[in-house]
Amino acid sequence: MARHIFIRFGRCQFDLANITVEPVLFLYMFANFLYFPTYQALIFNKVCIHSYRESFCEELQHNKTFKDDHKVEDDHVTSETSFWILKSTIALTATSFFTTVLFLGPFGDKWGRKIPVILPCCGALFSSISALLNAKFMAAPLVYLIVGPVLNGLCGGFIACLMAVYSFVGHISSPANKMMRLGIVEAMVFLAGAVGVFVSGMMLEKEGYVVTFTLVCVANGVAIIYAAVWLDNVQATNSEMLEREGCGQATLRFLAETFQCMKKRRSGWTLPALILQVLVLDVLMLCTSGDMDISLLYLREHLGFSQTMYGYVKGLDNFMRFSTLVLVLPFVKRLTTVRDLPLVIFGLISYAADFGITGFAQAKWLIFLAVCIGMFKGLPSAGLRATMSIMVSSEEQGRLFGLIAASESVISLLASLLFNQLYPATLSFMPGLCYVLGAALALFMVLIVGFVHYKTRRIDTAENPYMTFQEETNQVVNDPAW
Known part of the structure; x- marks a missing residue:
């Protein structure tokens, strides 16, 4: 639970209780921006290994002359990679749409906004663990690439995280400072993107898939722990009315x-x-x-x-x-x-x-x-x-x-x-x-x-x-x- 801890700078002071979901969104988006390009590169590598020899795939990725000499094979791997990225996106988006609209919205209104913040982080953790296992066992069937996106989507995915975070901040903010706080929250997305994507390329080339996905797991894990320990489970003002509704009634009313x-x-x-x-x-x-x-x-x-x-x-x-x-x-x-x-x-x-x-x-x-x-x-x-x-x-x-x-x-x-x-x-x-x-x-x-x-x-x-x-x-x- 957030506690009032004041930090003083001369005549000014800042209450740490004002920091709520901003670190959660930063960590979640940092992990997401680190995960996505690495996951795309993993799909390319796995598709190539399942079609050609591993040594051939190494040359195809790092030797420009070799790539030009084997353009047909390179186009084949690129097309197949695009196809598997499409499958993964469908698996994530289709499931996250129904989870967010049909479940997390009514749940946050009825039982509080803490669980809707935590659940997408759990889904991202499951997805990064799945990617880590796929990187560890490159010879595993390509269909296992879809497991992580499905688990992530069932927990709400990116859309649910944004909805939960903005709902939380909008709920606790006064009319006077709501715009400022929402602006700071939105800026966290771009800051995380700047750090996450920048780090992902260097880490992947120097450390490989396993270390990169391990860092993604750590970031999501820290976000979950922070949210569970620090955030209050704020509830809607109409929670008494919602308590008299069943989950199905709340879902239909929300829609x-x-x-x-x-x-x-x-x-x-x-x-x-x-x-x-x-x-x-x-x-x-x-x-x-x-x-x-x-x-x-x-x-x-x-x-x-x-x-x-x-x-x-x-x-x-x-x-x-x-x-x-x-x-x-x-x-x-x-x-x-x-x-x-x-x-x-x-x-x-x-x-x-x-x-x-x-x-x-x-x-x-x-x-x-x-x-x-x-x-x-x-x-x-x-x-x-x-x-x-x-x-x-x-x-x-x-x-x-x-x-x-x-x-x-x-x-x-x-x-x-x-x-x-x-x-x-x-x-x-x-x-x-x-x-x-x-x-x-x-x-x-x-x-x-x-x-x-x-x-x-x-x-x-x-x-x-x-x-x-x-x-x-x-x-x-x-x-x-x-």
Whole structure:
């Protein structure tokens, strides 16, 4: 249980009780970013070993001339790897969707929010143990690669972790400091990505699969222990009403309220604006998930990136987005009156430029240039969620973000189906076509966000959400807890 422990810095003091789920999310995402590229490399290696000799696979991965001389075999291994990555993603996403929407949401409302935070960490631990065993026994059948994702999905996976963490922070935060705390939580994702992906490449090349997956297990284990010992089991204010409901009744009520959030009749142009912004978020998830599935294969096969170099570029990508959210965005909001949707448009243009350069790149330095130009890719997600949040009442916040999480889970699955089928099919004539299509989608989303901004820009001052943003920000700055 969290206890009040004060740390003093001169005349200022900080209560450690204010630190709640932030370390859990950092450790979980650090392990996730460390796990994913290593797991992709493991699949490539296992697929190759099951088709050819181990010595042949070593040359194929580390000898550029040998790879060029055996392009047919290399394309075969790449295509099979993409296929198994698709299977793993389906196994994880399909199970996590039902676990999150049908179980963890009602469970958190009825019995408290501690277990929903811990359970996804347990699933990640099971998944990393499975990957560790697959790395230890490389000759084991390929079907065992699916065991870890299934176990992870049954515990909720990535979607459940985000839902549980945001629900926890939203529950314990006051209206004055809620935005600040949620911003810090979101920044943990990018910080973990910067550290995790950067470390993964070096560890895999120097220490191998077993040591890397062991570190993933340790990170998930520490997250579980921290959450179990430190976090309070906060409960909803309507827990007495929920106690009279069965689990099935709570599940049905949760689903009904989630979808009623979008069906509810609203004044003016609010409902179409909400729907279009959810669409933009889903397209961003489509591009992001697709990039995660094919980026390692694309950069390694097309541009000759090593595992370490891949870690450098992805670590830099996440660090740049983290810096934008915690340094650039507060600076811009404090010194200007720019609204959120114009910032979203700017971020989408940055997103499109990043994907466009990556798709046409013929040299490694262009990938690093794309990362620098795409440093504002974190703005669209943050801006859209903030704008949608102020378009619904405070009682509908959980339902809105529950619906967003469910839709993003489905889109993540569709992205894997699309990109893992499209990428192998384009290897022979344009390997970067997936990124070019992603850039085109991002530019189309610019038009949609611009249209939403045009339709909503004349909202009366009394209903203007940005006035609320400014008032809450000023209150947070003066909050002694921060």
